[in-house]
Amino acid sequence: MQEIVLVPAQETHYTIMNTLPLIAIQNVTYTYPAEGKKTRSITSPALDGVSLNIAQGEYIALLGHNGSGKSTLARHCNALLLPESGHVLIDGLDTLDNSLHQRIRDKVGMIFQNPDNQIIATVVEDDVAWALRVRGIPLPLLRERVEDAMTAVGIETLRRFPPHKLSGGQRQRLAIAGVLALRPQCIIADEATSMLDPLSRQDIVSLLHHLHQQYNLTVIHVTHLLEEAVLAQRIVVMEQGHIVMDGTPSTIFANLEQLRALKLALPEPLVLAERLRTIGFPISRHALTIETIAQEITH
Ligand SMILES: Nc1ncnc2c1ncn2[C@@H]1O[C@H](COP(=O)(O)OP(=O)(O)O)[C@@H](O)[C@H]1O
Numbered sequence: 001m002q003e004i005v006l007v008p009a010q011e012t013h014y015t016i017m018n019t020l021p022l023i024a025i026q027n028v029t030y031t032y033p034a035e036g037k038k039t040r041s042i043t044s045p046a047l048d049g050v051s052l053n054i055a056q057g058e059y060i061a062l063l064g065h066n067g068s069g070k071s072t073l074a075r076h077c078n079a080l081l082l083p084e085s086g087h088v089l090i091d092g093l094d095t096l097d098n099s100l101h102q103r104i105r106d107k108v109g110m111i112f113q114n115p116d117n118q119i120i121a122t123v124v125e126d127d128v129a130w131a132l133r134v135r136g137i138p139l140p141l142l143r144e145r146v147e148d149a150m151t152a153v154g155i156e157t158l159r160r161f162p163p164h165k166l167s168g169g170q171r172q173r174l175a176i177a178g179v180l181a182l183r184p185q186c187i188i189a190d191e192a193t194s195m196l197d198p199l200s201r202q203d204i205v206s207l208l209h210h211l212h213q214q215y216n217l218t219v220i221h222v223t224h225l226l227e228e229a230v231l232a233q234r235i236v237v238m239e240q241g242h243i244v245m246d247g248t249p250s251t252i253f254a255n256l257e258q259l260r261a262l263k264l265a266l267p268e269p270l271v272l273a274e275r276l277r278t279i280g281f282p283i284s285r286h287a288l289t290i291e292t293i294a295q296e297i298t299h
């Protein structure tokens with residue numbers, strides 16, 4: 001098994017060398033325990049026979065409306081939840097083996113909705129160092145990793161700041177740096193933008209794409225917003241604990257009716273493109289942004 005280090009993508013041939021999926025979800029079913037001892041109601045599974053392979057270096061948007069099972073699936077990818085049946089293998093390591101959890105969590109880092117739940121220390125650089133300290137990483141190596149992680153997310157000038165003085169977007173960057181310091185192969189952002197204003201939201205989405213391109217990091221971007229998925233390499237859509245769509249953005253967005261039926265709000269550029277088609281402009285299905293639509297009209 002090969003460790004990936006945080007180096008620019010062009011310096012690694014990892015994707016070519018590794019044929020094993022980084023994440024293999026094999027026929028996983030999971031049901032949350034019913035609340036209250038007297039409850040006899042049968043809860044339906046949050047994941048119902050889900051299978052999904054994710055390759056090293058993929059950028060996946062995991063979509064679905066509220067309650068479709070996205071977070072439950074995400075939590076299976078770093079052993080926060082364990083399958084009731086089926087298996088989840090991370091770089092070949094089975095999450096059902098408790099002794100592997102630390103290694104699995106070093107490989108797959110998670111970012112959640114509220115950065116404040118992930119911030120522990122009172123100074124930015126100490127917070128980035130936190131998980132490394134807990135793991136007893138020697139100081140020179142720790143310093144190097146903290147420096148690299150702060151630079152990767154662009155918060156190096158804020159190193160002496162107390163996190164509560166940072167904006168929501170900067171705090172989310174800090175949470176991402178804390179995860180990157182562990183040099184994971186994959187980062188899962190579970191609705192990591194949903195508490196932010198639109199500009200900071202865009203900023204975090206751009207950062208995820210930057211980390212993917214620059215470091216060949218596998219990204220699973222969990223969101224209920226289709227507009228955040230436009231630039232993903234692959235979109236996986238969930239509904240009632242099942243994967244119901246899996247494909248490239250242009251194939252997924254070619255099926256607007258199904259997306260509507262799945263209660264996903266269509267991004268404005270797609271609604272515009274659809275209207276333009278109905279009045280005779282032959283806008284291609286590959287035009288997913290205002291810029292590409294404008295190009296198609298003017299050419
Ligand atoms: N901690 C929990 N206890 C009980 N049921 C839960 C819990 N978390 C989620 N669920 C249920 O599991 C299903 C999937 O939820 P979740 O994975 O959080 O969906 P999503 O992230 O797509 O909104 C929903 O029906 C939800 O109500």
Ligand SMILES: [Mg+2]
Pocket residue numbers: 070071072190191
């Ligand atoms: Mg969720």
